[in-house]
Amino acid sequence: MSEHIMNTYGRLPISFVKGDGCYLYDKHDQRYLDALTGIAVCGLGHSHPAVAKAISDQAQTLMHTSNLYGIPNQEALADKLCELSAMDTVFFSNSGAEANEAAIKIARRYGHTIKHIDLPTIIVANKSFHGRTLSTLSATGNSKVQVGFEPLVSGYIHVNYNDMDAIKQVADNNKNIVAIMVEPIQGEGGLITPSDHYLQDVRHFCDANNYLMILDEIQTGICRTGQWFAGQHAQIVPDIMTLAKGLGNGFPIGACLAKGQAAEILIPGTHGSTFGGSPLACAAALATIKTMQTEQLDQRAAELGLYFQTGFKQSLAELISQKKVLDIRGKGLMIGIELDRPCTELVKQALDKKLLINVTADSVVRLLPALITSDEQADDIIAIVSQLIIEHTY
Numbered sequence: 445m446s447e448h449i450m451n452t453y454g455r456l457p458i459s460f461v462k463g464d465g466c467y468l469y470d471k472h473d474q475r476y477l478d479a480l481t482g483i484a485v486c487g488l489g490h491s492h493p494a495v496a497k498a499i500s501d502q503a504q505t506l507m508h509t510s511n512l513y514g515i516p517n518q519e520a521l522a523d524k525l526c527e528l529s530a531m532d533t534v535f536f537s538n539s540g541a542e543a544n545e546a547a548i549k550i551a552r553r554y555g556h557t558i559k560h561i562d563l564p565t566i567i568v569a570n571k572s573f574h575g576r577t578l579s580t581l582s583a584t585g586n587s588k589v590q591v592g593f594e595p596l597v598s599g600y601i602h603v604n605y606n607d608m609d610a611i612k613q614v615a616d617n618n619k620n621i622v623a624i625m626v627e628p629i630q631g632e633g634g635l636i637t638p639s640d641h642y643l644q645d646v647r648h649f650c651d652a653n654n655y656l657m658i659l660d661e662i663q664t665g666i667c668r669t670g671q672w673f674a675g676q677h678a679q680i681v682p683d684i685m686t687l688a689k690g691l692g693n694g695f696p697i698g699a700c701l702a703k704g705q706a707a708e709i710l711i712p713g714t715h716g717s718t719f720g721g722s723p724l725a726c727a728a729a730l731a732t733i734k735t736m737q738t739e740q741l742d743q744r745a746a747e748l749g750l751y752f753q754t755g756f757k758q759s760l761a762e763l764i765s766q767k768k769v770l771d772i773r774g775k776g777l778m779i780g781i782e783l784d785r786p787c788t789e790l791v792k793q794a795l796d797k798k799l800l801i802n803v804t805a806d807s808v809v810r811l812l813p814a815l816i817t818s819d820e821q822a823d824d825i826i827a828i829v830s831q832l833i834i835e836h837t838y
């Protein structure tokens with residue numbers, strides 16, 4: 445590893461030089477089955493031909509102009525995203541954190557211009573993750589992300605996730621609330637899946653109080669959970685929704701979508717991005733979405749998700765009854781297996797078995813496989829992960 449790379453990541457001792465579908469290859473042409481897809485990024489698998497072709501064609505035609513001009517690909521992508529999500533307008537960014545920055549700026553400006561609140565405040569959740577910029581790390585409900593970077597950005601109040609009473613209590617005592625920002629499933633926080641009515645309750649509470657509901661779908665969006673957007677499981681449409689990870693299948697792009705009043709808050713001069721929504725990034729996202737639509741990968745993610753849940757519940761049945769496996773949860777292809785003990789070393793052990801997985805919140809095995817994973821590949825993932833968990837808890 446070069447000493448010239450800033451030391452911000454605890455990296456595994458492996459590099460990949462090639463990807464093909466659900467597999468990654470190292471320089472010795474050793475093949476690894478990828479059950480993490482770059483943290484929910486490559487939903488269509490690696491080097492998908494339709495996305496690669498779209499990028500290549502667009503790169504040879506026009507890569508970047510500027511948001512000083514019209515960008516036809518950006519318009520087409522915005523139309524497509526709004527059609528799929530029932531939202532009204534889109535601001536394009538280059539990353540998830542930047543999409544959330546746009547969401548936060550809309551909420552604050554909504555506070556100032558519509559509600560005449562000088563110190564607009566957003567309710568956010570403990571154990572949430574919203575990004576690594578100063579404002580999004582301040583919104584994040586995890587002190588590990590924040591320590592050393594104080595002073596934090598003000599204007600956030602943290603409450604427990606999946607706890608409507610906690611939201612009501614804060615709101616009762618605070619006239620400055622303008623928005624509630626949550627993830628539909630807390631990805632980094634440990635695949636924490638709220639009760640079915642939580643998102644609906646938040647939606648209703650926002651309606652009743654003229655708060656904006658901000659749904660961070662950066663990890664859950666783009667078919668990952670078996671719907672185009674995870675909020676659709678609860679039949680809700682937020683006022684603001686953010687996307688990034690799966691949107692460009694590996695090409696960096698983020699989006700902040702807004703609806704109704706929230707869609708009109710940002711006006712010329714209030715926000716911007718040099719690279720956001722370039723012809724090239726939007727070509728990658730358009731190809732990604734088109735492929736997912738034609739191959740109905742939202743349905744495939746739902747079906748495969750059930751296949752994984754059933755498979756793991758069978759292969760880990762004994763450990764579940766012994767309370768060594770505490771929970772198998774998630775939706776679609778966002779799968780979490782919570783153990784009764786820390787298990788970060790499983791990542792390395794899986795790597796030795798040529799499988800890529802992740803552990804989050806210390807004791808939750810996190811799987812984010814590609815939406816194109818075959819039943820046979822799913823069987824391989826279930827067998828290897830189950831075996832590792834059985835050995836680890838023996």
Ligand SMILES: *Cc1c(COP(=O)(O)O)cnc(C)c1O
Binds near residue numbers: 541576688
């Ligand atoms: C990954 C993630 C982010 C941050 O996205 P970046 O592209 O890394 O800035 C924000 N929110 C959620 C829910 C995420 O999973």
